[in-house]
Amino acid sequence: MSRALRFLPLALLGIILAAMVWRLANPGDSVVRSKLAGKAVPAFSLPAAIAGKPALGSALLATGQPRLLNFFASWCVPCIGEAPVLDQLKRRGVAIDGIAIRDRPEDVADFLARNGDPYQRVGSDTDSRVQLALGSSGVPESFVIDGRGIIRYQHVGPIEHDQIPLILAELDKAK
Amino acid sequence: MIAEAGLEALWLAAALALAQLLFAVVAVRSQPEWSDAVRAVAVLQGLLTLFAFLMLIAVFARTDLSVALVAENSHSAKPLIYKLAGAWGNHEGSMLLWVTVLAMSGATLAAFSRRVVERTLIAALGAQGALALGFHAFLLFASNPFARLSPAPAEGRGLNPLLQDPGLAFHPPTLYVGYVGLSVAFSLAVGALLAGDVDQRLARAMRPWALGAWIFLTLGITAGSYWAYYELGWGGWWFWDPVENASLMPWLAATALLHSVGVLAARGALKAWTMMLAMIAFAMSMVGTFLVRSGILTSVHAFAVDPQRGTFILILLTLYTGLAFALFAWRTASLKEGAPFELVSRESGLVINNLLLCVILGIVFFGTLYPLFAEAATGEKLSVGPPYFDSVAGPIALLLAALVGIGPLLSWRRQSAPFARKLAVPSLAAATVLVTTIILAPDMRLLPRFGLAVATALAIASLLPLTGRNFLRVPLATWGMAVAHFGVAVSLAGMASDSAFTRERLVAAKPGDTLQVGPWSIQLHGLAPTAGPNWTAIEAELRASRGRGVEVLKPQTRYFTDPPTETNEAAILTRLNGQLYTVIGKPTGDGSWQVRLWWKPFVTFIWLGGALIALGGVLALAGRAFKGWRPFRRQERYA
Amino acid sequence: MLSVPAIADSNMPPAYWANRQLPDPRQESAATKLMFEIRCLVCQGQSVADSDAELAGDMRHLIRSRIAAGEKPNAIRAWLVERYGNWISYKPPAAPIGWPLWAAPLLLLGAGLLLVRKRISRRRAS
Numbered sequence: 001m002s003r004a005l006r007f008l009p010l011a012l013l014g015i016i017l018a019a020m021v022w023r024l025a026n027p028g029d030s031v032v033r034s035k036l037a038g039k040a041v042p043a044f045s046l047p048a049a050i051a052g053k054p055a056l057g058s059a060l061l062a063t064g065q066p067r068l069l070n071f072f073a074s075w076c077v078p079c080i081g082e083a084p085v086l087d088q089l090k091r092r093g094v095a096i097d098g099i100a101i102r103d104r105p106e107d108v109a110d111f112l113a114r115n116g117d118p119y120q121r122v123g124s125d126t127d128s129r130v131q132l133a134l135g136s137s138g139v140p141e142s143f144v145i146d147g148r149g150i151i152r153y154q155h156v157g158p159i160e161h162d163q164i165p166l167i168l169a170e171l172d173k174a175k
Numbered sequence: 176m177i178a179e180a181g182l183e184a185l186w187l188a189a190a191l192a193l194a195q196l197l198f199a200v201v202a203v204r205s206q207p208e209w210s211d212a213v214r215a216v217a218v219l220q221g222l223l224t225l226f227a228f229l230m231l232i233a234v235f236a237r238t239d240l241s242v243a244l245v246a247e248n249s250h251s252a253k254p255l256i257y258k259l260a261g262a263w264g265n266h267e268g269s270m271l272l273w274v275t276v277l278a279m280s281g282a283t284l285a286a287f288s289r290r291v292v293e294r295t296l297i298a299a300l301g302a303q304g305a306l307a308l309g310f311h312a313f314l315l316f317a318s319n320p321f322a323r324l325s326p327a328p329a330e331g332r333g334l335n336p337l338l339q340d341p342g343l344a345f346h347p348p349t350l351y352v353g354y355v356g357l358s359v360a361f362s363l364a365v366g367a368l369l370a371g372d373v374d375q376r377l378a379r380a381m382r383p384w385a386l387g388a389w390i391f392l393t394l395g396i397t398a399g400s401y402w403a404y405y406e407l408g409w410g411g412w413w414f415w416d417p418v419e420n421a422s423l424m425p426w427l428a429a430t431a432l433l434h435s436v437g438v439l440a441a442r443g444a445l446k447a448w449t450m451m452l453a454m455i456a457f458a459m460s461m462v463g464t465f466l467v468r469s470g471i472l473t474s475v476h477a478f479a480v481d482p483q484r485g486t487f488i489l490i491l492l493t494l495y496t497g498l499a500f501a502l503f504a505w506r507t508a509s510l511k512e513g514a515p516f517e518l519v520s521r522e523s524g525l526v527i528n529n530l531l532l533c534v535i536l537g538i539v540f541f542g543t544l545y546p547l548f549a550e551a552a553t554g555e556k557l558s559v560g561p562p563y564f565d566s567v568a569g570p571i572a573l574l575l576a577a578l579v580g581i582g583p584l585l586s587w588r589r590q591s592a593p594f595a596r597k598l599a600v601p602s603l604a605a606a607t608v609l610v611t612t613i614i615l616a617p618d619m620r621l622l623p624r625f626g627l628a629v630a631t632a633l634a635i636a637s638l639l640p641l642t643g644r645n646f647l648r649v650p651l652a653t654w655g656m657a658v659a660h661f662g663v664a665v666s667l668a669g670m671a672s673d674s675a676f677t678r679e680r681l682v683a684a685k686p687g688d689t690l691q692v693g694p695w696s697i698q699l700h701g702l703a704p705t706a707g708p709n710w711t712a713i714e715a716e717l718r719a720s721r722g723r724g725v726e727v728l729k730p731q732t733r734y735f736t737d738p739p740t741e742t743n744e745a746a747i748l749t750r751l752n753g754q755l756y757t758v759i760g761k762p763t764g765d766g767s768w769q770v771r772l773w774w775k776p777f778v779t780f781i782w783l784g785g786a787l788i789a790l791g792g793v794l795a796l797a798g799r800a801f802k803g804w805r806p807f808r809r810q811e812r813y814a
Numbered sequence: 815m816l817s818v819p820a821i822a823d824s825n826m827p828p829a830y831w832a833n834r835q836l837p838d839p840r841q842e843s844a845a846t847k848l849m850f851e852i853r854c855l856v857c858q859g860q861s862v863a864d865s866d867a868e869l870a871g872d873m874r875h876l877i878r879s880r881i882a883a884g885e886k887p888n889a890i891r892a893w894l895v896e897r898y899g900n901w902i903s904y905k906p907p908a909a910p911i912g913w914p915l916w917a918a919p920l921l922l923l924g925a926g927l928l929l930v931r932k933r934i935s936r937r938r939a940s
Contacts, residue, residue: 407864408866409863409864411864414860414864416859417859445933473858473859474858474859475857475858475859475860477858515932515933515934515935516933516934516935517934517935518934518935523933523934526930526933526934527930530926530927530929530930533922533926534919534922534923534926537918537922538918538919538922541914541915541918542915542918545906545914545915549911553911555899555900555911556899556900556901557899557900557901557903557906557907557911557912558853558900558901558902558903558904558906559904559906559915560851560853560861560904560905561850561851561861561904562850562851562904562905562906563904563905563906563915567915567916567918567919568919571919571923679835679846680835681833681834681835682834682835683833683834743866760833761827761828762827763827763828763833764827769828769833771833
């Protein structure tokens with residue numbers, strides 16, 4: 001048996017082990033991110049989530065100023081923790097729109113009454129259609145959208161209190 | 176007390192594993208009189224590890240909540256069988272089972288081996304001791320099953336409801352005996368290469384181990400597939416999930432090994448291939464253990480994910496496989512291979528068989544790890560799943576299945592008599608099936624269509640070696656071969672049939688509605704709450720009929736509290752020509768309920784075939800065991 | 815610190831086409847085939863066809879509605895890949911990053927045949 005052949009298994013083993021060592025050293029990120037960063041928000045038009053609050057459509061996101069688009073739901077536990085943070089952002093002048101995923105109007109109204117309402121508009125996405133169109137994979141998630149309606153930054157999970165500077169910086173970059 | 180006894184037994188066993196390795200080195204290099212000591216130590220090590228395992232079973236049986244493992248995985252309200260099976264339904268416990276099988280395999284090799292040359296045997300026991308040492312260390316330092324919890328909680332966290340099933344009692348132990356049983360083939364290969372003894376005697380000694388482990392792997396994988404089929408509620412039986420692939424790869428290597436070792440035993444040829452396959456088979460077992468427990472691949476079946484434990488196993492894997500492959504590279508230079516085989520001969524057939532099995536193994540391995548390679552190289556994530564494996568491994572497996580019919584009809588050394596005539600009937604049958612399906616089912620996809628044709632041809636061809644002879648004088652080993660190959664045909668027919676003929680109905684039905692699926696009329700008679708020992712459920716009553724008589728099926732949605740989970744319990748009706756698979760889902764809000772119905776013709780053939788394959792292996796094993804006891808041995812002519 | 819989206823269940827029933835079959839069997843068959851090839855976003859390695867997660871149901875609804883509207887499965891797949899990357903499709907891409915996968919079986923077979931050619935030969939004279 002030729003020398004090359006005899007050492008082939010060892011060589012293959014080396015490559016495979018290298019890949020496994022790489023993976024252990026760089027653990028995979030299980031978060032699925034949207035690939036639409038830098039692209040325009042896909043066109044959509046959602047009905048209002050509750051009476052008395054305007055409905056939301058993609059055209060309304062290109063206002064000339066950056067906006068924050070927040071996906072939430074009344075049945076989403078981390079969203080409760082995120083509510084005060086969104087309130088903080090609103091106080092700092094951030095324009096926030098919300099999309100309620102798989103929610104009934106009464107539940108959304110209840111949630112906003114209990115946890116505060118930082119949203120200028122809230123759309124109702126009962127079959128996750130817009131969520132899928134934007135490449136989001138759960139709640140809560142937030143997107144920074146610039147004045148021309150281009151998606152600039154995606155934040156997966158609730159915005160924590162110490163991440164407020166980060167969000168403000170992204171909004172600033174999107175100006 | 177019991178837990179401490181178990182832990183101390185493990186420490187002792189680890190020390191003995193070290194002794195086994197050191198004594199073996201001494202015995203092989205200079206003092207052959209130490210051989211008996213090596214054997215004794217190997218047996219003792221096995222028994223101590225077994226004792227430790229029994230202690231684990233004991234603490235689970237008594238629901239001793241001061242043991243951390245019991246507190247995390249058990250509950251006093253569980254039925255006894257799940258308390259016991261729950262001992263290996265978690266990482267530490269299953270690892271202890273793994274090491275127990277490893278140690279007991281070594282003990283069995285030491286106690287009962289007759290055919291192996293002494294020096295090779297001692298070297299093999301040394302290798303086995305080295306394997307045991309590493310994995311004992313893993314248990315003791317990184318996965319202690321006997322760690323105490325203080326203060327002991329009032330109640331355990333409970334066992335994952337998906338595992339509270341007879342499948343848990345059967346599937347892991349069977350699979351582990353298979354995976355880890357291959358370690359003996361590995362050790363024998365290492366021992367033989369070290370001692371310079373790669374020959375027919377070694378092959379005859381290795382064969383029962385390869386065959387035995389392979390039988391258990393076949394049964395374990397078949398059982399696992401059936402368990403997933405009825406437990407997960409969507410009617411699928413194989414998902415090409417990384418953990419499933421991790422169990423398939425050792426099986427593919429072991430199948431190639433047991434055929435290759437047969438050539439080595441009969442003709443003294445394929446020495447290097449057989450040694451390499453023996454090493455690859457157990458290496459695949461270790462890779463599987465690593466993949467499942469390290470968290471580097473996402474899977475529905477993954478154990479508790481822990482990269483640190485993963486690193487430990489990777490180090491062991493690198494050490495053992497690296498040393499073994501280095502030994503191979505060094506020592507195969509001096510192995511003398513025989514003359515080339517005739518193109519049309521049994522040997523060549525087996526070489527092609529091994530080649531195709533290894534190609535499939537390579538595809539499964541590459542496909543499973545490719546997302547990792549791609550992400551390492553480009554940073555981009557991609558997925559490799561059933562569309563890839565089905566379309567690539569499927570046709571090659573089909574080709575292999577077709578050749579399986581031809582190989583056993585060939586003679587050793589050189590096929591002189593024309594044998595094409597023997598293939599006439601199977602070929603005709605395949606052609607008939609092909610034409611029939613084209614006429615009756617023009618929409619069928621290509622792979623299932625050819626699958627049915629090949630299955631028919633193979634079913635006939637596999638029985639041909641039995642024809643033209645006195646049934647009572649056919650060696651048991653030949654019966655084994657025929658039954659196993661026939662089982663492949665049966666399984667293939669089941670897979671093709673399931674793929675081509677399954678009828679599915681998903682509907683929202685109100686009580687009183689009647690639904691159609693295939694030849695069945697099914698009425699949703701009503702729904703009622705019900706309860707079990709540690710669960711409550713909504714149970715639907717379905718009345719199914721296809722002409723004569725009405726059958727009642729009761730699928731459930733079950734709710735467990737410890738831990739809080741919801742599962743679907745499918746209700747399955749088995750008939751000779753298929754299974755009716757029914758699942759009740761969630762209410763849709765307007766008084767109707769989701770109902771999922773499948774009529775799966777001949778799907779049971781898949782697992783029946785698997786059982787037949789294992790049975791064939793048992794017959795072959797028995798046939799050879801019996802043969803070995805005869806006072807003189809004849810030169811093997813067939814199988 | 816939570817950085818993974820919530821996986822609680824909502825109060826709403828599943829979307830219309832999540833658990834209903836399309837009336838046209840050919841369309842349903844095409845939809846089912848695609849559903850088995852699209853990965854569930856919130857599961858540990860399941861297709862949307864065999865996942866009980868709500869979002870998987872919504873994805874099935876999306877796929878079935880679009881097939882019913884006449885869209886081709888590959889177009890729907892491309893739409894999803896545009897949003898989530900190649901990860902979401904269980905079928906490896908036809909793009910260069912997927913070429914090694916499709917080439918692997920041929921290479922393996924070729925390499926294997928080369929390996930065995932020395933083991934098998936036809937004797938010229940009997």
